[in-house]
Amino acid sequence: MKVLIAGGGTGGHLFPGIALAEEVVTRHHRNEVVFVGTERGLEAKVVPQAGFPLEFIRARGLKGKGLGQLIKGLLALPLAFIESFRILQKHKPDVVVGVGGYASGPVVMAAWLLGIPTAVQEQNALPGLTNKLLGKVVKVVFTAFDEARRFFPEGKVQLVGNPIRRKLMDNYLRSHVAHERFAILVFGGSLGAKGVNQRVVEALEHLVDLKDQIHFLHQTGKNDLEMVRKGYADKGFQAEVVEFIDDMSDAYARADLVVCRAGATTLAELTVCKKASILVPFPYATDNHQEVNARALVEAGAAVMFRESELTGQKLAEQIRLLKQEPARLKQMEKKAGLLGRPEASKELADVCVDLMVHAYGPNGRDRPAKAETQKDPGASKP
Structure with missing residues (x-):
């Protein structure tokens, strides 16, 4: 299974993505995770330190910005979408998960347009603008607070908590x-x-x-x-x-x-x-x-x-x-x-990612050799 995780900027967005990535790669030695973020975000430092590949797009924030920054953000959107399409075509992920932040919107939307299974992870009780919009098109919305449920379409929400890093x-x-x-x-x-x-x-x-x-x-x-x-x-x-x-x-x-x-x-x-x-x-x-x-x-x-x-x-x-x-x-x-506490959050998110992949492509994933990569290694430890 290959998962692409988009977003970051701050630890609040990034660290749940790191936790999900750790769970995915622990399940089988052939599983892969790729991150997409911006060069200005915390991900530029933390993701390589965690041992995961990282791609950049030139996305900018829109909400709460002054007129000048808003114009720059809007002008950067087409380029961010083009870069997102190129990254998705390059890596061919089975599932794309947005975790919030500037990079999340363009990448998840591009994945949806390409027919790749998508999900978003909302960390807060009151969702941000990007996740509210993405929640209308993604397959699944993972939430940490039940209060967030009312902001998303009925039937898409799964209350699992926020994933926590292995350390x-x-x-x-x-x-x-x-x-x-x-x-x-x-x-x-x-x-x-x-x-x-x-x-x-x-x-x-x-x-x-x-x-x-x-x-x-x-x-x-x-x-x-x-x-x-x-x-x-x-x-x-x-x-x-x-x-x-x-x-x-x-x-x-x-x-x-x-x-x-x-x-x-x-x-x-x-x-x-x-x-x-x-x-x-x-x-x-x-x-x-x-x-x-x-x-x-x-x-x-x-x-x-x-x-x-x-x-x-x-x-x-x-x-x-x-x-x-x-x-x-x-x-x-x-x-x-x-x-x-919800110590099983990472496992539950990864389980749903597997289900999304199997439903879309079968147990071997997208354009992969016929091998059950979603199974856990015999010696793999549970979180």
Whole structure:
């Protein structure tokens, strides 16, 4: 089986695609996955590191752009479609899956026009414009939140959760890492989050009496790295401050509490890794979808949420102090988070991809030798 995964831009779109790709290639040594993205997106760095081939198209965003950027985006569309057709003819995938981002739209539409089975994976409770449009033509829409169902044609939606990368699944299967200090993981997504970074630094002034009891691991993004490092140093806190965390599995395993944004992929990771969290939704997310995402965890008792406009350093410090002093409540939040986790999401998505291929081309796929490539290797391990 050969799957082409289109989209990316941010980790929220890209990492579910990586997780699906890992599941597909693990099933049989002849299975293949190809990614299509843009040179500006996170995929340009992460996909090659993950060991998958990557093609580029010159797509641009349209929604929420100024007039100049909108015109550039519209002018780039015909070229993006031509490049998408060429890539599809070159690789001849059995199934095309869009995961959101600039590249998803042209590639999935081109695949649909060529008669290739298509699907989209919607990570959020409130779908983006691209997936809403693609949902009208694709065979299947994978969702992570039941709230997204109403935006798509009846009968196409499969609620499976957000796929999680294998390294994070390792965390799900192993015991908690023992450590002396209360460990807090802070991050704002793959690009960082200025609002989260600033509130955490402001909170340190109100936590000075606990500086010998708390350890921070803080992913800042590129722009705030030095500011955040100085903030911890000035207050005498022990902290690992980095631009980007490569091994999130280890980071989650070490954390007693997570302070982060509320992107759908982040929430999926929190639930699979069974982590209590303080969520600060990105206030400028399209249709405020991060706050909608976060409420699912808050209502389940797995997280605490603050709107960024209402959050102060003092409020954040008070909540951190409260959760540190109430380990029983923290454990209950971890348990509630775990009940929301969907560790089988990657497997379920891959199963449907196989069904789409078999229905369209038979068990051997599109223009492939007569060999059952969809079967698992005898020694292949299950996710």
